[in-house]
Amino acid sequence: MRYDNPPALALRGLVKQFGDSVAVAGIDLAVATGTFHGLVGPNGAGKTTTLSMAVGLLRPSAGTATVGGVDVWRDPVAAKRRIGMLPESTHLFDRLTGPELLTYNGVLRGLAPDLVRARSAQLIEVLGLGEAGRKLVVDYSTGMKKKIGLACALLHTPTLLVLDEPFEAVDPVSAGTIRELLRRYLDGGGTVIFSTHVMEVAEQLCDRVTIIGRGRVLANGTLDQVRGGRPLHEVFVNLVGGPRGGTEALSWLGDSSR
Numbered sequence: 001m002r003y004d005n006p007p008a009l010a011l012r013g014l015v016k017q018f019g020d021s022v023a024v025a026g027i028d029l030a031v032a033t034g035t036f037h038g039l040v041g042p043n044g045a046g047k048t049t050t051l052s053m054a055v056g057l058l059r060p061s062a063g064t065a066t067v068g069g070v071d072v073w074r075d076p077v078a079a080k081r082r083i084g085m086l087p088e089s090t091h092l093f094d095r096l097t098g099p100e101l102l103t104y105n106g107v108l109r110g111l112a113p114d115l116v117r118a119r120s121a122q123l124i125e126v127l128g129l130g131e132a133g134r135k136l137v138v139d140y141s142t143g144m145k146k147k148i149g150l151a152c153a154l155l156h157t158p159t160l161l162v163l164d165e166p167f168e169a170v171d172p173v174s175a176g177t178i179r180e181l182l183r184r185y186l187d188g189g190g191t192v193i194f195s196t197h198v199m200e201v202a203e204q205l206c207d208r209v210t211i212i213g214r215g216r217v218l219a220n221g222t223l224d225q226v227r228g229g230r231p232l233h234e235v236f237v238n239l240v241g242g243p244r245g246g247t248e249a250l251s252w253l254g255d256s257s258r
């Protein structure tokens with residue numbers, strides 16, 4: 001990790017309102033260069049909304065997002081050059097095959113066709129998508145779509161990778177490959193912020209963790225600072241509230257053998 005000025009990603013006073021409802025209620029966050037930063041929170045906490053505003057996919061109601069000091073909303077072209085994004089629900093041009101999609105992305109990013117071809121072939125091989133070469137992305141499984149989306153995000157070697165639930169629906173072997181690939185990317189000087197619900201993933205991978213709930217930062221720091229000697233799962237449950245209970249009302253579920 002490098003303590004740099006400006007940080008790889010800085011969110012200041014980020015707010016998003018949808019009508020009367022506040023999805024993100026003022027988030028301040030700095031992600032230092034070279035960090036593996038985890039964003040965790042319960043369903044509906046505002047993770048996707050925050051990450052979407054951070055990369056220029058969703059306009060904030062208030063606040064700013066800067067990538068390496070470049071304002072994402074004032075100078076979107078320069079900012080987006082530095083970003084690789086894997087959105088939660090991958091909005092892909094899915095009537096293309098995986099290699100075609102990578103070529104399209106690479107050319108849009110201004111990479112030379114030969115370079116796109118070489119990198120695409122390597123990413124497809126490493127991510128185990130070789131057999132899917134002739135299939136259209138629309139016919140990929142959810143996990144395969146995640147992997148081709150990740151390949152698209154990596155192709156232009158961004159300085160910042162923003163990954164919304166990168167391990168969701170991905171099998172354990174592929175998850176291992178993705179971890180390894182992200183480690184290499186970090187070793188090369190990159191920065192990753194990713195969201196997850198899985199505390200074990202956050203504990204294994206992250207240098208720093210932010211827990212958010214109801215659109216606010218509830219805890220932020222190094223993994224050890226946030227854990228304070230406890231399992232992350234326990235800290236998470238304490239901060240966001242335990243099980244809601246009330247399943248007694250579903251007593252009929254106990255009658256399923258009759």
Ligand SMILES: Nc1ncnc2c1ncn2[C@@H]1O[C@H](COP(=O)(O)OP(=O)(O)OP(=O)(O)O)[C@@H](O)[C@H]1O
Pocket residue numbers: 018022023041042043044045046047048049050
């Ligand atoms: N386009 C939208 N219009 C209205 N409300 C929205 C919209 N997008 C998100 N929300 C609301 O904003 C809140 C935060 O949603 P968000 O998707 O950011 O949460 P999340 O932490 O990513 O959740 P999950 O872990 O379930 O993916 C939720 O209450 C959600 O219903």
